[in-house]
Amino acid sequence: MEYSPEKREIILSRKLNNLDKLAIEFIQVLEKYTDYVIISGYVSILLGRTRATEDVDVFIEKISSEKFSKLYSELKNAGFWCLNAEKESEIFSYLYEGLAVRFAKKGKVAPNFEVKFPKIDLDKETFNDFVIVFLKEGKIKISSLERQIAFKRYFLKSEKDMEDALHIEELFKDQLDYEKINNLKEVIEKVGKK
Amino acid sequence: MNNRIFLKPGRTNEEDRLNFIKFWVEYIKVHSDEEWSDQQNEVINSQIN
Incomplete structure (x- = not known):
């Protein structure tokens, strides 16, 4: 695994597991219509990290109902269904209300993709604070490592999240921007108090 | 075999889990992506078909 903070990329030669394959399949549809x-x-x-999960959290840039219609149609063609509703307008209205909607492979409920529009500035900044993970079979855009650590450690705070943060920190400790983590901590704590 | 890294047992469940995370990260650092991901995939694929 090679991380280049300057290029904002990680080169990963890992073998894909079933979750990775599903994530790539979902993303390849998603990125045709939105960031x-x-x-x-x-x-x-x-x-x-040696753990599984029931869901993959995804922020998407706000899109029009017309664009969402095309995205939903292609997701359905690719074998996904929405767990929250079937009707396109209903799913779109949930998104616009700031709620998350979940997509899984048709007939299944897990694993699923929890998709939401960014609500606050802190969420929106994620689109400019990312790292691209290059795999042999595709690429995946993730939020920056510092942002991951800060959110897990200072916002989510569950045992699982603290362990996820530790994993990322231990793995990349010589390449992390600790000032950035501290700055994000301050912002997160301010948001948490509101 | 002389270069083996050993896992320090924790005195509590939490300490033990955190020690394993650090141990696993060291394992990732000294083994190829293919090698560690093969093992990780056994954990994940056993839960996700």
Whole structure:
């Protein structure tokens, strides 16, 4: 695994597991219609954590209902269904309300992709604070390692999240921007108090 | 075999889990992506078909 903070890329020659294959399949549809960033648990799994997850969290840039219609249609053609509703307008209205909607392979509920629009500035910044993970079979855009650590350690804070943060920190400790983590910690704590 | 890294047992469940994470990261660093991911995939694929 090679991480270049300057290029904002990680070269990963790992063998894909079933979750990676599904994530690549989903992303390849998604990125035709909107920008996306993978956040939270799956990032640490992609980077080697020995745990599974029931969902992959994804921020997508806000899109029009027309574009969403095309995206939803292609997701359905690719064998995905939405767990929250079947009707396109209903799914889109959930997204616009700031709610997350989940997609899984038709007939299944897990693993699923939890898709949401960014709500606050802190979320929106993720689209400019990312790393691309290059795999042999495709590429996956994740939020920056510092952002991952800060969110897990200072916002989510569960045992699992603290362990995910430790994994990423131990793996890349000589290449992390600790000032950035501290700055994000301050912002996260301010948001948390509101 | 002389270069083996050993896992320090934790005195609590939490310490043991954290020690394993550090141990696993060291394993990732000294083994190829293919080698560690093969093992990780056994864990993940056993839960996700």
